[in-house]
Amino acid sequence: MKADQDLATWLPPAAGHRCQxxxxxxxxxxxxxLxxxxxxxxxxxxxxxxxxxTPITIALAR
Structure with missing residues (x-):
């Protein structure tokens, strides 16, 4: 369960979603x-x- 874990202790189970x-x-x-x-x-x-x-695009909040 993800809860409040950070990246060091949790990643999405599906490897195809980890990079995003x-x-x-x-x-x-x-x-x-942060x-x-x-x-x-x-x-x-x-x-x-x-x-x-692969280049990524980061949408900036306005």
């Missing part, structure tokens, strides 16, 4: 200027290393 989830996570962290600890940063880097180099 991770990029959305990063966009939200940037948008709200901090990232070392464990979370390492999890992000590990997951992004499994994603293709």
């Amino acid at each position: 989830y991770v990029t959305d996570w990063i966009a939200d962290k940037n948008r709200w200027a 901090s990232t600890d070392t464990v979370e940063r390492d999890a992000l880097a590990g997951q992004l290393g499994q994603c293709s180099n």
Whole structure:
């Protein structure tokens, strides 16, 4: 169950959705200027290393 877990402890079960989830996570962290600890940063880097180099689009809130 996702509940309030961060990326270091939970990813979508379907591997095909993980890259989008991770990029959305990063966009939200940037948008709200949220901090990232070392464990979370390492999890992000590990997951992004499994994603293709497909450009992503981040919709900015207005």
